[in-house]
Structure formats: structure tokens, C-alpha cells
């Protein structure tokens with residue numbers, strides 16, 4: 015079984031040469047700005063470990079930029095180290111085929127029990143919670159976190175990544191978009207006239223963050239899913255409210271979301287690149303137990319203009335899951351899927367198909383828009399022929415501009431699942447948004463007469479390369495231009 019301790023993971027990233035340490039930065043927009051510069055200017059962006067944070071004891075750390083490279087994504091998912099984005103998507107699909115969930119294992123002890131505070135002794139300000147963006151309405155301890163809730167009807171424990179703002183020593187707010195599992199659980203508890211029990215882990219094995227940030231299925235336990243990926247059960251401790259938490263977590267809070275108390279939540283710089291959901295009243299969580307390891311590490315993934323801190327790994331996982339969903343929906347001959355990091359892995363999806371019959375392209379697009387990984391906050395689906403690489407945005411735009419005639423090849427689907435984060439939807443209409451399907455495949459009826467593509471025969475290019483050798487650079491064609499956050 016792969017280790018489930020964040021600190022082992024950090025050591026492995028250091029061994030890869032992808033960890034950078036910064037001592038002495040401030041929690042107040044400084045470590046955030048260092049992260050932003052590293053994200054935009056370094057290839058691949060390194061993982062950043064901040065220590066000796068201004069105003070806080072040394073050892074109380076923040077880890078940011080966890081999964082923003084192919085090698086760190088591969089390390090976390092247990093895949094081969096030298097795969098590029100396409101290779102990772104295929105390897106992940108392969109792995110998912112044999113994935114059997116493994117239920118977590120209840121243990122008596124774990125490093126998370128090293129420090130404990132209860133009720134009035136709790137002080138959430140003791141952690142160097144960053145202010146991430148200049149116009150944020152507060153400090154957010156939860157970005158790469160796991161918020162665990164229980165379905166009161168079935169007992170199912172969900173784990174989701176939802177942002178968490180600190181309001182005072184014992185008070186947090188959790189922003190959950192409509193339709194997300196944690197909100198459904200909260201609604202059920204509130205409807206029964208009960209507060210909603212909740213446990214949040216603010217630092218944990220990056221795999222637990224990565225699965226919490228995906229929709230792995232309604233009713234599916236993310237802890238079991240993560241155990242299946244690890245090849246063994248995740249060690250958990252029983253919580254006071256019937257919700258367990260990882261024994262190797264760094265910081266854990268237990269408490270309840272109260273149905274009768276709110277605070278102003280937000281604004282917060284969001285994953286679309288805007289402060290779109292603004293500030294509004296949000297129910298608060300009253301913390302009644304706080305646990306943390308010695309020298310705790312906050313794991314972070316502050317959203318922002320994509321590609322961001324979390325879009326690379328999520329793009330890999332989402333592309334694999336969407337591809338599988340298309341096949342499960344009976345869409346044949348899918349040649350590639352990319353849920354693009356440049357659009358936060360949610361708002362632009364490209365599917366390549368080998369066209370087999372009339373309507374094949376539209377079928378692929380509609381299946382994508384209906385599947386659980388493609389339904390939320392989506393906007394554009396582009397379907398291309400198999401000669402177009404869905405990862406290559408230049409090729410995709412070429413296909414759109416030459417094979418997609420707006421009058422007949424663009425369809426609009428209305429009133430789909432959106433939410434408060436959608437910047438183009440005005441406040442009074444938030445909740446719904448439309449989708450555009452761009453059929454950029456060669457028109458079925460005259461595909462065989464469609465103008466031929468201007469290109470050299472591969473054999474001719476190979477002969478020329480053999481003759482002109484090193485003057486022409488590395489074999490295999492032009493290396494793609496590096497795109498921010500996309501990695502290799």
C-alpha cells in the first residue's frame with residue numbers, strides 16, 4: 015500500500031526536485047503572491063512549502079501548489095513517473111478499470127491526536143491561515159481541504175473540497191454550491207430540524223484532497239475510493255459526531271453547522287478567475303473539537319484565474335472520467351478527451367471521435383454534458399475528428415474555424431446546472447446557464463469530399479529529417495509551446 019502521510023509525500027516531491035521552501039513570508043497576501051508568481055512563471059510550477067510565517071511559530075506551515083505538475087500528479091495517483099498529459103489520462107483510465115474501493119480501517123491512535131483542544135480552549139487563529147487574494151473578505155483555512163458530512167438517511171460519508179473561511183476562534187463558514195453532496199446532506203439535516211454534523215481536515219494526503227475535489231459519484235465514499243487507489247485501507251479515527259477522519263491528517267475540526275446562525279462569507283477569488291459569488295450570509299460551523307499534529311501543515315489550493323493551483327491534476331482525472339462516461343453511455347470510437355486546464359477543467363471540453371454514423375458527434379457532446387463529471391459549470395463542448403489532438407488548443411481552434419459553420423454546427427442547450435460562481439450569469443439568474451456544442455467534425459454528408467488537409471506525407475518528412483538531422487531540432491515534430499499550468 016502507498017503511504018498515506020502528507021510528510022512522506024513531501025519528501026518524495028523533494029526527491030523529485032519539485033519542492034521549494036520559503037521562510038519568512040507573511041500570511042497576508044505575501045505567500046499568496048509568491049505562489050502566483052511561481053504558478054505563472056515556472057515550468058513546471060514547484061510545490062511550495064512555507065515556514066517561519068510572519069506572526070506564527072516556526073513549524074506551523076503552509077503547503078501550496080501540490081498537484082500542478084505531471085510528476086506530482088503521477089506520484090499522487092500511483093502512476094508512472096514520466097508520462098505526459100495524454101499518457102496520464104490513459105494510465106488513469108486503465109487504473110480505474112480495476113479499481114475496487116477498499117473501506118477505511120478504524121484505528122485507535124494516529125498522529126492527528128498529538129494536540130487537542132475542546133470548546134472554549136479552541137483557537138483557530140493559531141494557524142497561519144493565509145489571505146489569498148486582495149479582495150477576499152477574510153482568511154481561508156480551507157482550500158485544499160476535505161469537508162466530511164453524513165447522509166442522515168443512509169449513513170454515507172461524503173468528502174468534498176469546499177472553501178472554508180475563518181470568522182473567529184471557533185467559527186467557520188463553508189461555501190457549498192447547490193447540487194454538491196455536502197449541501198444535500200446539510201439540507202437533509204436542516205429539514206429534519208437538526209444541526210448538520212461536519213468534520214474538516216485542513217491538511218492531509220494529497221490524494222484525499224484530489225478525490226474530495228471530484229465527483230466520484232453520489233453515494234460513493236471518497237475514503238473507500240482513495241483506499242482502492244492506494245491499494246489498502248485509509249486509517250481513520252472515530253469522530254465525536256459519527257463522522258470519522260484520517261488518522262494521518264494534519265489539522266482536523268469537528269463540530270456542527272447551525273441552522274440559525276449566519277455570518278457574511280466572501281468575497282473570495284474563485285476558480286473561474288473572478289469574485290463572482292460575492293459576499294452573502296452563510297450558515298456557520300461551530301467547532302467543538304480541534305486536533306492537530308505537532309508542527310502542522312495546512313494544505314492549500316487557492317483558486318484564481320485558470321490554469322490555477324489545482325487545474326492540472328483535476329484536468330487529468332476529469333478527462334479520464336469523462337472519457338469513461340462517454341463509453342459507458344455507448345458512444346463508440348472516442349479518440350481523445352481533454353477537459354481543458356485553461357478553462358479550469360470545467361468550462362471547455364474537447365472530444366475527438368472517429369465518426370461512424372450521422373449524429374455521432376452530437377451524441378458524444380450530449381453524453382458529456384449529462385455525465386456527472388461534465389454537467390456542472392460547463393460551457394463549451396467541441397467535438398473534433400480524430401486527426402485533431404484535443405490537448406492542442408491551436409489545432410482545436412483550427413478545426414473550429416474551418417470545420418464548424420456557425421449557422422448549422424453550433425447548438426445551444428439551455429437551463430443547465432450552473433451556480434453562484436458563474437461570472438457571466440447575472441445575480442438574479444444564477445443557478446442555470448447554457449451550453450454551446452460546437453460540432454467541428456467534417457460534415458457527415460460530404461465528409462469524403464471535404465477539402466483535403468494541407469500536410470506533408472509522414473514518410474517524406476522522415477526522409478527530410480534523416481537528411482537534415484540536427485539542424486531541425488528533436489524528432490517527433492515541433493514541441494508544443496509550454497502553456498501555463500499544463501505541464502509537459
Ligand SMILES: Cc1cc2nc3c(=O)[nH]c(=O)nc-3n(C[C@H](O)[C@H](O)[C@H](O)COP(=O)(O)O)c2cc1C
Nearest residue numbers: 174175176177189190191194195227228229315324
Ligand atoms: C481548490 C478547490 C476549491 C473548491 N471550492 C469549492 C467551494 O468552495 N464550493 C464548492 O461547492 N465546490 C468547490 N470546489 C469543487 C468541489 O470540490 C467539487 O465540485 C467536488 O466534486 C465536490 O464534492 P462532491 O461532489 O462530493 O459534492 C472546489 C474544488 C477545488 C479543487
